[in-house]
Amino acid sequence: MKRAVFNQKGGVGKTSITCNLAAAMAKLGKKVLVVDLDSQANSSKYLLGDRMERVESTIVDFFNSTLSFRLFQDSLMDCIYETEYPGLFVIPAHDSLKELQPKLEGRYKIFKLGEAIDVAREKLGFDEVLFDTPPALNFYSMSSLLAADRVLIPFDCDAFSEDAVDQVMIAVDEVSQDHRPDLHVEGIVINHYQSQAKLPRTTIERLINKGLPVLEPYLTSSVIMRESHSEGTPLPFYKPGHKLTQEFMTLAEKLINADHKQKAPTLPAAKAKREPSAEI
Numbered sequence: 001m002k003r004a005v006f007n008q009k010g011g012v013g014k015t016s017i018t019c020n021l022a023a024a025m026a027k028l029g030k031k032v033l034v035v036d037l038d039s040q041a042n043s044s045k046y047l048l049g050d051r052m053e054r055v056e057s058t059i060v061d062f063f064n065s066t067l068s069f070r071l072f073q074d075s076l077m078d079c080i081y082e083t084e085y086p087g088l089f090v091i092p093a094h095d096s097l098k099e100l101q102p103k104l105e106g107r108y109k110i111f112k113l114g115e116a117i118d119v120a121r122e123k124l125g126f127d128e129v130l131f132d133t134p135p136a137l138n139f140y141s142m143s144s145l146l147a148a149d150r151v152l153i154p155f156d157c158d159a160f161s162e163d164a165v166d167q168v169m170i171a172v173d174e175v176s177q178d179h180r181p182d183l184h185v186e187g188i189v190i191n192h193y194q195s196q197a198k199l200p201r202t203t204i205e206r207l208i209n210k211g212l213p214v215l216e217p218y219l220t221s222s223v224i225m226r227e228s229h230s231e232g233t234p235l236p237f238y239k240p241g242h243k244l245t246q247e248f249m250t251l252a253e254k255l256i257n258a259d260h261k262q263k264a265p266t267l268p269a270a271k272a273k274r275e276p277s278a279e280i
Contacts, residue, residue, distance in 0.1 A: 001259045002117065002129040003186065004148040008171075009164035010135035012154040013191040015042040016225055018132040021152075022047075023234035024245075024252035026087035030127040033080065035059065035117070036093035037140040043132040044092035047083045049232035055081065058094040063104055066112040076116040077123070085237050089126070101139050110139060114147030128256075137171055145175045150186035152215075155207070157192060157200035165207065186258070187215035189251070194221050215254070217247045 005018045015038070022032045036043040037059065045052050057078045065075035079091045104110070117129060131144035145151065153168050155161050169185060176183040188207060193200055207214050222244045228235050235245040 001127075001150060001255070002121075002131070002148045003150045003152055003255075004131040004133055004141075004144040005152045005154060005189075006131075006133045006141055006144065006168060007154050007161075007164055008135055008137055008141075008167055009161055012135075012156040012161060012164075013219075014038075014135070014154050015046060015132055016229075017152070017154050017189055017191060017219070018130050019043050019046045020228075020234050020236065020245075020248045021252050021255070022128070022130050023085060023088060023236040024248045025128050025256060026085055027236045027249070028252060028256060029087070030256065031087050031125055032089065032128045032130070033120070033124075033126045034088070034090045035113075035129060035131045035144070036091060037097070037144055038093055038132055038134045039095050039097040041093040041095065044090060046229060046232060046234070047085075047088065047090045048081060048092060049084075051081070052092065055092050058092045060094045060096050060100060062091075062116065063097075063100055063109070063112075066109045067103060067107060076120055080120065080124070085234065097140065105139050110143050111146055113143040117147050128259075137167075142175070145172065145183065146179055148180075148183060150184065152186055153188045154191050155188045157190065157194075157203050159203070162203060162206065165212065169212075185213060186255070187213040189215055190218035192221040193218035215251060217250050219247050219251070220244055 005014050007014060018034060022034045026032045034043055034047060048055065059079055062076045062079050076091070080089055081092065082089050120126065121129065131148060133141040133144050151168070151172050153165055155165060165188060172183060172185050190204060204214060220243060224235065224239055224242050224244055228238045231238055235242065235248060239245055
């Protein structure tokens with residue numbers, strides 16, 4: 001499954017959710033690719049640590065190749081890096097994404113990422129792809145929506161976030177109607193949850209009463225997340241027994257099980273699962 005983690009509001013935990021869900025899925029035995037589309041490159045730094053300084057190719061090189069006559073689909077393969085965590089890979093971002101955006105918009109290259117990701121999945125056998133998007137509805141976030149099957153919306157339980165959810169729902173609906181009929185919001189991921197505070201509870205109740213898909217478990221607020229960022233190690237590999245880690249593991253397992261339920265009717269019962277390609 002390909003999932004875009006998207007919210008136009010900043011500070012809601014997109015990077016934390018993307019990287020830790022990816023790490024949890026990898027720990028559950030899946031081969032997972034994180035695609036960093038945010039010019040801040042926080043997911044890249046989180047997953048690669050000091051190796052980020054030695055990265056030679058980034059998503060910028062792929063997008064640049066779409067502007068030339070190079071075989072852009074294969075150029076994405078050069079940007080895929082294996083992390084030190086088994087089963088977890090990343091396509092790093094770079095600050096120059098900002099300067100490149102106007103050129104890409106002018107040349108109508110918004111579908112190229114999705115095409116190349118599908119080639120990479122076929123060749124390398126990725127089970128899961130997660131896109132970490134910028135906090136804006138721009139070329140890169142739209143590219144991820146056009147490449148994705150599902151959308152996860154991070155939500156940090158304040159009043160402004162509720163308005164932001166409505167904006168994402170509208171954007172996803174437009175993309176679905178115009179280009180990808182199967183695309184939909186899989187769920188709202190509650191982040192920084194404090195069970196003893198009234199505001200988070202009432203805000204979540206309003207989302208549920210609207211009929212919006214709120215996922216459980218909620219991700220509790222904890223200083224361990226900052227420690228994980230500081231160490232450059234996702235929670236499933238940093239503190240496997242921590243409460244927040246277990247919440248990520250449970251959420252990842254539910255998402256994976258949802259994938260299996262969706263695929264079950266179309267797969268012959270006796271057909272063996274295709275073995276993934278050799279590691280990078």
